[in-house]
Amino acid sequence: MPWPDDSLDSVPTQSFDDVVRLAAGLCGAAHAVICLQAGERLQAHASYSAAGTAGALAPDVCADAVVTDELLIVPDLLDDPEQLHRSLLARSAGTRFYAAVSLRSADGTVLGVLCVLDPAPRRDGLTSEQQDCLRSLARQTVTLLELRSEARVHRAQRILHERILDSAMDYAIIAMDHGGRITRWNGGAERILGWREAEVLGEPTHLIFTPEDRAAGRPETEMQLALARGSAPDERWHMRKDGDRFWASGELMPLKDENGTVQGFLKILRDRTQQRANESALRQAQEQLRLAVEATHIGIFDLDLVTGELAWDARVRALFGLPPDMPVSYDTFLAGLHPDDRGWVDATVRSALAPGGSGHVEIAYRTIGIEDGVERWLAATGQAILQDGRKTRFIGTVRDITEGRLAEQAIRETEERYRLAARATNDAIWDWNLASDHIRWNEAVQTLFGYAADEVGPSGSWWKSHIHPEDRERVKASIHAVIDGGTEHWTDEYRFLRADGAYAYILDRGYVLRDGSGRAVRMIGAMLDISARKRAEEHQRLLTGELQHRVKNTLALVQAIASQTLRGATNPEGARDALAARLISLGRAHDILTQASWTEAPIPDVVEGALCPHRPAGTSRIRTGGPNVLLAAKPALSLALALHELATNAAKYGALSNATGVVSVRWYVVHADDAPRFCLNWSELGGPTVSGPPVRRGFGSRLIERSFAAEVGGEVEMTYAPTGFTCRLEVPLASMQE
DSSP states (O other): OOSOOOTTOSSOHHHHHHHHHHHHHHHTOSEEEEEEEETTEEEEEEEEEOTTOSSOOOTTTTTTOOOOSSOEEESOGGGOGGGGGGHHHHHHHTOOEEEEEEEEOTTOOEEEEEEEEESSOOTTOOOHHHHHHHHHHHHHHHHHHHHHHHHHHHHHHHHHHHHHHHHOTTEEEEEEOTTSBEEEEOHHHHHHHOOOHHHHTTSBGGGGBOHHHHHTTHHHHHHHHHHHHSOEEEEEEEEOTTSOEEEEEEEEEEEEOTTOOEEEEEEEEEEOHHHHHHHHHHHHHHHHHHHHHHHHTEEEEEEETTTOOEEEOHHHHHHTTOOTTOOOOHHHHHHHBOHHHHHHHHHHHHHHHSTTSOOEEEEEEEEEOTTTOOEEEEEEEEEEEEETTEEEEEEEEEEEOHHHHHHHHHHHHHHHHHHHHHHHOOSEEEEEETTTTEEEEOTHHHHHHTOOGGGSOSBHHHHHHTBOHHHHHHHHHHHHHHHHSSOOEEEEEEEEEOTTSOEEEEEEEEEEEEOTTSOEEEEEEEEEEOHHHHHHHHHHHHHHHHHHHHHHHHHHHHHHHHHHHHHTOSSHHHHHHHHHHHHHHHHHHHHHHHHTTTTOEEHHHHHHHHHGGGSOTTOOOEEEEOOOOEEOHHHHHHHHHHHHHHHHHHHHTSGGGSSSOEEEEEEEEEOOTTSOEEEEEEEEESSSOOOSSOSSOOHHHHHHHIIIIIISOOEEEEEEETTEEEEEEEEEHHHHHO
């Protein structure tokens, strides 16, 4: 036969052979053939030739077959001119008789033709019974062809389904009969479970269940659930051929025919071991992230740059003063920013997210709680996520740094106050790191001691080296006694070297800072310049000594004046008056020296103070004059007492004892040789005629000579001329001023 038998066809080729054999037998013909459409041509599909028949059908016997709507009967092909062109049929089988009926499907499609041929012509053609039989065989042939076509379609669909099942390598697809025995096992099942299909066909599906599930009757339970509910989904551990367990999600479904009769079960499994591990790892990572976020008090934001949707977690909402369920948007974010920060924060974010922008933001800004009104400081870090080179998301964290910012602000304010206080004070403030021996000084150390900035050493060694050598060891011992001991406060006074080489007196106070173990780590203190106070104390000490000395001298002088006055007195009244006058003169001299702090007194004031009680009112009988020479205290007292005695004598016996006499007091400085000398001349004129020196020298003469000759080291020359008494006092100028 020229055509192969198709083993997959549900209609065997023998059926078509039977048709042509029956057609030939019923019509009494030598040959019968079924020709089917093959494209534009007809092709023989089955043929029959009776035994002993001369001639054979050529393979292309149907090429010229006629397809008519009705049964075609040609009694003798040689007598029918219209059928001469079918000479091929005649030549191929040596036939004269020809009858054919078309093979048409229900929709009128011509599938081919069924022909009978015979070598002998038939003038009577076919009987009516033969014609009906031939038409019936034609209809049976069409039915066989349609059945074969449907079978081929079904076969193609089955092959497609099997290929689909076998290509589903990620799924184990297992078919079972009513009892759960395996009837189909796809490639995915072989890959996932490890058994080949031939190994498991006919085996119960229990082999893929764990021992505990088999013991619990899980396979039977699934089949019951599938029958009751239409499906039995689950996720559980299953077994591979090598004994390993794997986590699978699966579903068991009943297989039903078109009448709804259950034919078996179908189980679909998918290995989710890795997915389960990934999900477990993801949950663990999410839990770790959640714990980390809670522990670090961090909030998370997520801005979808495509849709513009903004997501905040509860902490970010709280930091913006919003409840946990409040919807948010980018406008909400802007509304929550401090007005002073809103503009630059918005510009920074938009610049980072713009095409070509860095995509990264790390900033700190202030917020004003939208509902609670609380001002907070936040630190935000965000990173854009790229997809196909385009920024699609912006994810980051927000952290509350309010406490830190306030602490920083407090520190800045404290430092500013310290800096201003350090600038305002004249004390040299120091901060000594005892471990590194490093000292930080304020600017006052420069102004206080005259050093340039680069001359001030930043170490304890520099400070110690500038302490006066006589004080250094004592100060070092005292400060280290505090550092090494248990006290915190240290105070000491010492001399500190200035930049000009002089030493300043310093009052230094320090406070020791200790660590948890009590070890001294820092020491902070201030150096106060007490040089002025020290000078005042020294001056006070000198004044006290001088006062003590002068009181003693004054009392001695008063004692001498009183003794001499009383010794030469002729009556108590005279002694009293003389003593009182001399003490008054001494008092005036003291007043003048007191005004000059007992340092020096101008000679005009000393002269005027001594002579004013003897100067008559409205007259100029006492004439004084000379340069302004400053006298030391002791010479000033001596001169004052001497002038008082001279004026008293003049009033009693000399120029001031009448109404016309005058006294001239002149002093000057003679610059002779190398040592200048002080000279004072007392001259009386117009008084009573002086008869000569007195017979007995009085207290006044002795006091003058004693004051200048003994105490001052000067010379006294008294002259008793008839025209008037004169006295010349001459003494080295230095003696009058020391």
